[in-house]
Amino acid sequence: MRRNWVRLFIALILFIPIGFLQVSIDYSKKLENLESNILLMPGQMAGSLVLSGFKGLAADLLWLNIENYWHSGQHYKMLPLFEAIAWLQPNYIIVWAVGGWHMSYNIFSNVRSRGENFYEEFKKIEGNIKDKSLKEKAERIVGEIKNLIDGLSRDYEKTDKKIGEYFIITDRCLGEIEVFKENKENKKLYELLYGLINVPVEMIFWYRNGISFLKKGIAYNPDRYDLYFELGWTYYHKGRDYPNAVRYLEKATKFPHPEYVDDVLAHAYEKNGQIQLAIKQWEKLLGTSFDSIAKRAIETLKKGEKFTP
Numbered sequence: 001m002r003r004n005w006v007r008l009f010i011a012l013i014l015f016i017p018i019g020f021l022q023v024s025i026d027y028s029k030k031l032e033n034l035e036s037n038i039l040l041m042p043g044q045m046a047g048s049l050v051l052s053g054f055k056g057l058a059a060d061l062l063w064l065n066i067e068n069y070w071h072s073g074q075h076y077k078m079l080p081l082f083e084a085i086a087w088l089q090p091n092y093i094i095v096w097a098v099g100g101w102h103m104s105y106n107i108f109s110n111v112r113s114r115g116e117n118f119y120e121e122f123k124k125i126e127g128n129i130k131d132k133s134l135k136e137k138a139e140r141i142v143g144e145i146k147n148l149i150d151g152l153s154r155d156y157e158k159t160d161k162k163i164g165e166y167f168i169i170t171d172r173c174l175g176e177i178e179v180f181k182e183n184k185e186n187k188k189l190y191e192l193l194y195g196l197i198n199v200p201v202e203m204i205f206w207y208r209n210g211i212s213f214l215k216k217g218i219a220y221n222p223d224r225y226d227l228y229f230e231l232g233w234t235y236y237h238k239g240r241d242y243p244n245a246v247r248y249l250e251k252a253t254k255f256p257h258p259e260y261v262d263d264v265l266a267h268a269y270e271k272n273g274q275i276q277l278a279i280k281q282w283e284k285l286l287g288t289s290f291d292s293i294a295k296r297a298i299e300t301l302k303k304g305e306k307f308t309p
Contacts (some may be wrong), residue, residue: 095218104210115199
């Protein structure tokens, strides 16, 4: 009996890397054309046979590990576990939705909180920096990075073009703090600044990983509205990336869906500058549970005023 469990464990270890590789290949092939179903990954049929009734148990154990890593702050260990659960249960929508949300929202926010801690630590040692020029440089860098962190948390766009601009800022700041390494007295300051500068980089990393994870989920579940909506909402609400929000919310409306999907799409059209499409979208919601909102929206937009805050 013990030998069988060892074989099962070895088989799981061998099959999961193969699955990850094929997911990456399939994802690249399907990213821009998600209409067709995906075939089983190499090894997935064999994996199904090997795991058999143990798939649900394996997934449950992986979820427990994710919870442990989340509460212990070991965020980077969570990503392969989300991938593994999705490999075990690729058609279980909640796995993809929760994984994408956890990365783009929860971990993103947790990293941002770490940035606040770095900022508070800097304020404690700021007065002890003896070299005036270095102090001014450090204060400028801290102010610039803190603005970037706060903006990413609130209202900064996360389109590819804007993210590229944010990386230019962090790369420049990383280059500027090299001068602090020249003196051992500034070692702590250098480490603090280095950690702070990498906070917005990590925030963008987790936002992008959440987006990527949802896209992989769509590739496995292209005939349901759910993940198109989750992705469209993440682009709309977290990313302020309205062109992509419109793109995926439109895809969501092609399948049976609740009324709130149409509501969010109407808002996305407006934020994307597509006012006439926004009006038409609101007109579709007349006579529904969104009727009163739709009437106000149509009236406001026809006056040339903004409806969505």
